[in-house]
Amino acid sequence: MNQQGKIGAMLKRFLLGLLVLWSGASLLAEARRAVTSWDARAGWDAWPGGWRLGTPPVARLEACLTGARRLLPAGTAVAFAAPGESAESTLFQVRWAAYLMPEQNVFGHSESTAAGMARYVISWRKPLAGPAAAKLRPVGQPPGCFLYQAIRP
Amino acid sequence: MSLWALGAAAAFFVLLGLLGSRFAAWLASPADGALYRCVLYTITGIVILHLVLTVLDFAGVRWSVPVLAVAAAVIAGIAGIIGANRQGGSSPLPAVQTRPYAKQSSGPAWGDALAIFAVIVFAVFAVTGWITMPDFVYHWGFKGHRFYLTREVDYSFLGNRWNWAIHPEYPNLVPELFAVTALLARGFDMPAMMLEAAVLFALLVAACREGLRQGGADRFIQQAGTALVALSSAAFGIGYIMAGAADWHLALVFAAAVPPLLRPPDRTGDLQIGVIAAFAAGSKIEGVPLAALLVAVQIVRRVWAERRLTLKPAVTTGLLPAAVVLAWLARVTHHHLFQTLESGAFELARAREIFAGVGEALQNPAWHGLLPVMFLPLLLLFQRRTRAFAAVAILELVFYFYVYFTSPVGDYHYFVLSNFPRLGFQLVPACIVTALVVWFAPKSERPAGTLGGCPPAATDHELA
Numbered sequence: 001m002n003q004q005g006k007i008g009a010m011l012k013r014f015l016l017g018l019l020v021l022w023s024g025a026s027l028l029a030e031a032r033r034a035v036t037s038w039d040a041r042a043g044w045d046a047w048p049g050g051w052r053l054g055t056p057p058v059a060r061l062e063a064c065l066t067g068a069r070r071l072l073p074a075g076t077a078v079a080f081a082a083p084g085e086s087a088e089s090t091l092f093q094v095r096w097a098a099y100l101m102p103e104q105n106v107f108g109h110s111e112s113t114a115a116g117m118a119r120y121v122i123s124w125r126k127p128l129a130g131p132a133a134a135k136l137r138p139v140g141q142p143p144g145c146f147l148y149q150a151i152r153p
Numbered sequence: 154m155s156l157w158a159l160g161a162a163a164a165f166f167v168l169l170g171l172l173g174s175r176f177a178a179w180l181a182s183p184a185d186g187a188l189y190r191c192v193l194y195t196i197t198g199i200v201i202l203h204l205v206l207t208v209l210d211f212a213g214v215r216w217s218v219p220v221l222a223v224a225a226a227v228i229a230g231i232a233g234i235i236g237a238n239r240q241g242g243s244s245p246l247p248a249v250q251t252r253p254y255a256k257q258s259s260g261p262a263w264g265d266a267l268a269i270f271a272v273i274v275f276a277v278f279a280v281t282g283w284i285t286m287p288d289f290v291y292h293w294g295f296k297g298h299r300f301y302l303t304r305e306v307d308y309s310f311l312g313n314r315w316n317w318a319i320h321p322e323y324p325n326l327v328p329e330l331f332a333v334t335a336l337l338a339r340g341f342d343m344p345a346m347m348l349e350a351a352v353l354f355a356l357l358v359a360a361c362r363e364g365l366r367q368g369g370a371d372r373f374i375q376q377a378g379t380a381l382v383a384l385s386s387a388a389f390g391i392g393y394i395m396a397g398a399a400d401w402h403l404a405l406v407f408a409a410a411v412p413p414l415l416r417p418p419d420r421t422g423d424l425q426i427g428v429i430a431a432f433a434a435g436s437k438i439e440g441v442p443l444a445a446l447l448v449a450v451q452i453v454r455r456v457w458a459e460r461r462l463t464l465k466p467a468v469t470t471g472l473l474p475a476a477v478v479l480a481w482l483a484r485v486t487h488h489h490l491f492q493t494l495e496s497g498a499f500e501l502a503r504a505r506e507i508f509a510g511v512g513e514a515l516q517n518p519a520w521h522g523l524l525p526v527m528f529l530p531l532l533l534l535f536q537r538r539t540r541a542f543a544a545v546a547i548l549e550l551v552f553y554f555y556v557y558f559t560s561p562v563g564d565y566h567y568f569v570l571s572n573f574p575r576l577g578f579q580l581v582p583a584c585i586v587t588a589l590v591v592w593f594a595p596k597s598e599r600p601a602g603t604l605g606g607c608p609p610a611a612t613d614h615e616l617a
Contacts, residue, residue: 012592012593013374016374016377016381020264020377020381022522023384023385023388023521024380026384026388027274027385027387029388030387030392031274031391033392038281041283049287052285053283053285053290053343054281054282095290095319098319099290099291099298102298102302102341105310107315
């Protein structure tokens with residue numbers, strides 16, 4: 001290898017070494033950021049699309065569903081409603097509710113493909129009112145939510 | 154957090170590796186190092202498990218530890234008997250030409266230490282649940298928990314019309330792994346599920362290290378490359394909250410495919426690509442075209458090398474992926490699980506929105522500037538040694554963009570932003586490896602169609 005080739009090879013290795021250093025610094029930065037957010041998780045109150053395991057909103061939902069679970073037979077079709085929330089927020093809350101209650105069939109209360117399927121309805125934080133509450137009978141009030149049973153003709 | 158569950162999750166992967174190792178006589182090339190063999194055996198074990206669970210579902214048998222143990226024992230026994238008969242004849246392994254790098258040690262060094270550090274850091278964050286990917290909650294983990302409770306892939310549940318949001322049409326290997334981990338752990342323990350991502354990460358790093366070794370990179374490049382892949386992947390995994398994501402599977406697929414795609418095509422390479430492709434096809438929906446591309450490229454290489462078309466290599470490469478894909482297609486079609494989001498007309502008018510999204514995604518802070526590496530295959534295509542890998546990677550990229558241009562989503566800018574950084578993650582580690590192999594291997598060690606300086610990592614005797 002001639003002199004120019006050697007310098008070129010050394011330069012490439014030096015750049016690769018710098019890249020490794022950069023990646024190491026990136027990992028430390030991400031780890032630091034994760035630790036900081038982990039330490040602050042008690043105050044984590046993101047919108048439902050940004051919820052994480054172990055944060056207060058998830059803990060609140062878990063408490064609600066734990067209470068509701070005692071009153072629900074396994075494998076029941078359960079609609080989840082979040083009055084006053086946007087459709088997008090509700091979509092994420094429904095997904096979290098389904099994850100936390102995998103033994104039930106959870107779907108959104110406004111889900112058109114599930115119209116008339118719900119045996120029970122969980123209303124998150126606020127009670128249902130108006131037409132949404134028609135043909136529903138309150139059966140319990142778990143922490144932070146309201147549980148209704150559908151009245152079948 | 155349950156230590157029992159974490160232990161069960163770790164033991165599960167050891168058992169999968171042991172099951173896969175029963176096929177060593179067919180799977181391991183003399184060029185393969187011990188770590189890469191572990192990668193191949195684990196992937197093989199996972200594919201076998203997936204096929205066993207699929208057969209049990211077809212037969213209507215509920216999953217249980219005793220049933221799975223019996224199935225694994227039977228398969229291991231059959232593999233042992235056939236393998237013993239095969240070893241009695243001529244060696245199943247082709248002779249390997251040694252290259253000047255053959256005397257190089259591939260023992261652990263500073264880069265490996267950094268890689269282990271990166272894997273441990275990621276694993277610690279993963280098991281806390283703090284970096285759990287939202288998709289684990291929305292569908293991967295949710296389906297895994299559901300399948301654990303029902304002891305089957307619950308197609309009647311997936312077929313509910315309101316379940317469109319959980320991607321009922323996706324292949325089920327990923328939730329199956331969660332479900333079987335839960336079976337062994339006697340409960341769906343979230344940290345145990347998250348440990349899976351750390352295991353896949355470790356396998357990914359091992360595969361990348363082997364790609365560098367088989368590619369003929371010298372010791373410094375092997376160490377630097379291994380460290381670079383591990384540190385950058387861990388940084389992205391933590392920053393983009395990737396624990397529990399199925400993208401680890403496809404990143405592992407690309408990385409594990411590098412060694413057989415760098416070597417001249419042979420029988421062992423056919424089967425290695427076949428197993429890796431089957432793993433891809435079972436893991437994610439974009440893994441299905443990836444599997445087809447891997448199989449097609451390997452068959453073309455074989456035909457090109459031998460100047461004739463023979464059926465055997467095609468069967469060896471394509472049988473396992475075909476079994477996985479056909480079983481999946483049969484169930485998805487039978488239960489009408491395909492979604493309207495999967496089909497649509499090609500709309501060029503979306504280009505501005507899509508490329509604006511790509512431009513923004515390339516600057517994602519969790520990547521720290523490394524994401525453009527995913528486009529390196531466009532350059533690697535001009536190098537003969539990396540052409541096969543580059544062809545697979547480019548065609549998979551084309552598939553991603555085809556989906557962007559055809560899926561009727563609505564907000565394409567957000568659509569691209571929401572998945573491009575992690576789709577890139579599937580490619581980046583393997584792209585780093587192949588780029589280092591090409592740009593750092595000495596010119597005298599770049600003959601086309603050779604092992605490229607790769608030392609034989611084992612003799613036939615060791616494999617017997």
